[in-house]
Amino acid sequence: MVLTVYGPSFASTKRVIACLLEKGIEYSVVPVDIFKGENNDPAYRQLQPFGKVPVIRDGDYVLFESRAILRYIAEKYKSQGTDLYGNTIEARGQVEQWLEVEAQNFHPPAYALVLDVMFGPKLGIVPDPKLIKENEEKLGKVLDVYEERLSRNKYLAGDFFSLADLSHLPFTEYLISFVKKKEMISSRPHVSAWWDDISSRPSWREVLKIPLPDILN
Amino acid sequence: MVLTVYGPSFASTKRVIACLLEKGIEYSVVPVDIFKGENNDPAYRQLQPFGKVPVIRDGDYVLFESRAILRYIAEKYKSQGTDLYGNTIEARGQVEQWLEVEAQNFHPPAYALVLDVMFGPKLGIVPDPKLIKENEEKLGKVLDVYEERLSRNKYLAGDFFSLADLSHLPFTEYLISFVKKKEMISSRPHVSAWWDDISSRPSWREVLKIPLPDILN
Numbered sequence: 001m002v003l004t005v006y007g008p009s010f011a012s013t014k015r016v017i018a019c020l021l022e023k024g025i026e027y028s029v030v031p032v033d034i035f036k037g038e039n040n041d042p043a044y045r046q047l048q049p050f051g052k053v054p055v056i057r058d059g060d061y062v063l064f065e066s067r068a069i070l071r072y073i074a075e076k077y078k079s080q081g082t083d084l085y086g087n088t089i090e091a092r093g094q095v096e097q098w099l100e101v102e103a104q105n106f107h108p109p110a111y112a113l114v115l116d117v118m119f120g121p122k123l124g125i126v127p128d129p130k131l132i133k134e135n136e137e138k139l140g141k142v143l144d145v146y147e148e149r150l151s152r153n154k155y156l157a158g159d160f161f162s163l164a165d166l167s168h169l170p171f172t173e174y175l176i177s178f179v180k181k182k183e184m185i186s187s188r189p190h191v192s193a194w195w196d197d198i199s200s201r202p203s204w205r206e207v208l209k210i211p212l213p214d215i216l217n
Numbered sequence: 218m219v220l221t222v223y224g225p226s227f228a229s230t231k232r233v234i235a236c237l238l239e240k241g242i243e244y245s246v247v248p249v250d251i252f253k254g255e256n257n258d259p260a261y262r263q264l265q266p267f268g269k270v271p272v273i274r275d276g277d278y279v280l281f282e283s284r285a286i287l288r289y290i291a292e293k294y295k296s297q298g299t300d301l302y303g304n305t306i307e308a309r310g311q312v313e314q315w316l317e318v319e320a321q322n323f324h325p326p327a328y329a330l331v332l333d334v335m336f337g338p339k340l341g342i343v344p345d346p347k348l349i350k351e352n353e354e355k356l357g358k359v360l361d362v363y364e365e366r367l368s369r370n371k372y373l374a375g376d377f378f379s380l381a382d383l384s385h386l387p388f389t390e391y392l393i394s395f396v397k398k399k400e401m402i403s404s405r406p407h408v409s410a411w412w413d414d415i416s417s418r419p420s421w422r423e424v425l426k427i428p429l430p431d432i433l434n
Contacts, residue, residue, distance in 0.1 A: 049362045050322060063310050065317035072310040093280050093289040100282035103320060105267060145266045 006044070007032040007053025009213045011114075011170035012066040016054050017210070018166055019070050021203035023081035035215040067103060070163045084163045091158060098156035098164035105142045109135035110171040118178040122215045136181070143184060143191055150190035154197075165198050169207070173199065178216075223261070224249040224270025226430045228331075228387035229283040233271050234427070235383055236287050238420035240298035252432040284320060287380045301380045308375060315373035315381035322359045326352035327388040335395040339432045353398070360401060360408055367407035371414075382415045386424070390416065395433075 003020065007013045008029040020027050032038045032053055039051040047055045048064045055064045058076075063069050074084040086092045112135040116127050149156060156164040172195060176182045186192050198204065211217075220237065224230045225246040237244050249255045249270055256268040264272045265281045272281045275293075280286050291301040303309045329352040333344050366373060373381040389412060393399045403409050415421065428434075 049365065050318075050359075061307055061310070063314055065314050065321065068310065068313035068317045071313045072306065075309065076306045089289065089293045090278055092292065093278070093285065096285035096288045097280055097282050100285045100320075101267075103317075104282065142267075148266065 001059050003027045004030060004057040006030045006047065006055040006057075007034070007039075008210055010034065010053045011174060012052075013054035014170040014207050014210065015066045015167055016056065016069045016073070018169055018203045018207050019073050019084065019163070021206055022084060022166070022201075023073060023077045025073070025077060025080070033214060035213060067099060067163075067167060070099075070167065074163055082161065084161070084166065086157060086160065086162060091160075094157040095162040095164050098162075099167055101142075101156075102164060102167045106139070106168065107171065109138040109142070110175055113139070113179050113181070114171060114174045117180075118174055119215070136184070139175075140184060143188055146194075147188040147190050150194045155194070161198065161201070165194070169198060169204050173208070220244045221247060221274040223247045223264065223272040223274075224251070224256075225427055227251065227270045228391060229269075230271035231387040231424050231427065232283045232384055233273065233286045233290070235386055235420045235424050236290050236301065236380070238423055239301060239383070239418075240290060240294045242290070242294060242297070250431060252430060284316060284380075284384060287316075287384065291380055299378065301378070301383065303374060303377065303379060308377075311374040312379045312381050315379075316384055318359075318373075319381060319384045323356070323385065324388065326355040326359070327392055330356070330396050330398070331388060331391045334397075335391055336432070353401070357401060360405055363411075364405040364407050367411045372411070378415065378418070382411070386415060386421050390425070 003025060005013060005016055005020070005027050006029075008017060008031065017027070032044060034051075034053065038044065039048070039053065044055075045051060047057075047062055050064075052064065054066055054069065055062060056069050063072055070084075078085065084095075086095050112131060116125065116131055116135075119125075120127050146156070153159060155161050172185070176185060185195050220242060222230060222233055222237070222244050223246075225234060225248065234244070249261060251268075251270065255261065256265070256270065261272075262268060264274075264279055267281075269281065271283055271286065272279060273286050273289075280289055287301075295302065301312075303312050329348060333342065333348055333352075336342075337344050363373070370376060372378050389402070393402060402412050
């Protein structure tokens with residue numbers, strides 16, 4: 001059974017694809033372009049009632065929300081490819097903790113910067129210096145905590161690459177390549193070494209070949 | 218070993234306490250008052266580097282982020298008390314999906330309303346009608362999806378009470394009792410029946426006895 005992934009061009013979906021590649025799971029993609037309103041198609045809304053990407057279909061089983069999909073894949077295919085969840089309940093707790101930190105602390109300011117600086121001009125929105133400053137400050141404080149954490153552990157959840165690290169890939173890539181905030185990473189030595197490590201994994205190099213949303217071309 | 222919970226007065230912590238009560242796990246509490254700056258105490262920052270609540274200590278093991286703690290408890294004590302995670306990988310996937318929906322879709326507008334309307338006046342912030350309207354609209358759209366979902370399933374993840382339902386308890390309680398938005402629940406019959414069901418569970422009735430943060434008194 002080949003697993004199907006909807007909306008491959010978008011950042012949240014790239015979390016899922018990186019995870020599938022780490023696990024060596026075969027998949028096919030169905031393009032869904034949010035900027036063309038394809039997410040409002042009634043058939044798509046049947047799969048994802050909020051009209052977001054990604055969605056996966058694994059046989060008859062449909063699942064949405066990227067971080068829920070990561071957990072499902074990491075659990076269902078635990079013994080295949082990279083173990084992204086840790087070997088004990090305690091290690092798994094650490095993965096969950098830092099995956100929640102990504103979702104609750106890192107993602108909101110990163111997303112705000114990406115939306116304003118990277119997509120804003122394409123959507124007729126003039127980037128807002130006050131919003132940029134506020135979110136850079138918020139993100140900087142989060143990265144300061146990461147710097148301390150990564151000075152004691154190679155990866156966020158401990159000594160193993162996990163869902164928590166993987167979940168940071170798409171938006172950190174956007175921050176560096178499109179929002180032009182590389183300095184926020186490179187100025188923090190342990191964050192910088194961590195980023196060099198996780199972003200050079202073959203899975204992520206492969207994800208980078210996926211075309212960006214049309215609106216950016 | 219008695220598990221320790223830091224910051225019991227706050228809404229996110231009440232998720233954790235409701236979970237512990239569902240599992241029948243003995244716990245003790247350590248008050249941490251954010252409005253008095255106790256979360257900036259260096260010893261507390263050693264436990265939670267972002268200065269948020271809750272934190273738990275289970276023997277030597279320390280964990281933060283409420284939804285990560287929920288998952289840790291539900292996994293570690295799976296066979297004890299209410300099973301909050303489902304019996305199959307697929308059921309667990311649904312729990313994860315709706316727990317992420319709570320975190321990503323329900324929580325942001327609910328939190329914005331609570332902060333502005335419930336805590337704002339105590340913090341010298343004048344509630345902002347535009348912010349209230351925008352977040353009510355966002356939350357209303359989320360609840361419309363819940364209404365449809367709950368017309369087909371008794372609970373969010375299926376036919377069993379799970380972490381996904383439990384995680385909605387503290388902020389929905391605030392929305393009804395303090396933000397005075399009961400109508401957003403009662404106007405949607407299936408959401409209303411679901412709320413009556415989950416909020417009448419003995420665990421939640423017990424959580425309601427915990428004193429509110431001092432600032433509200």
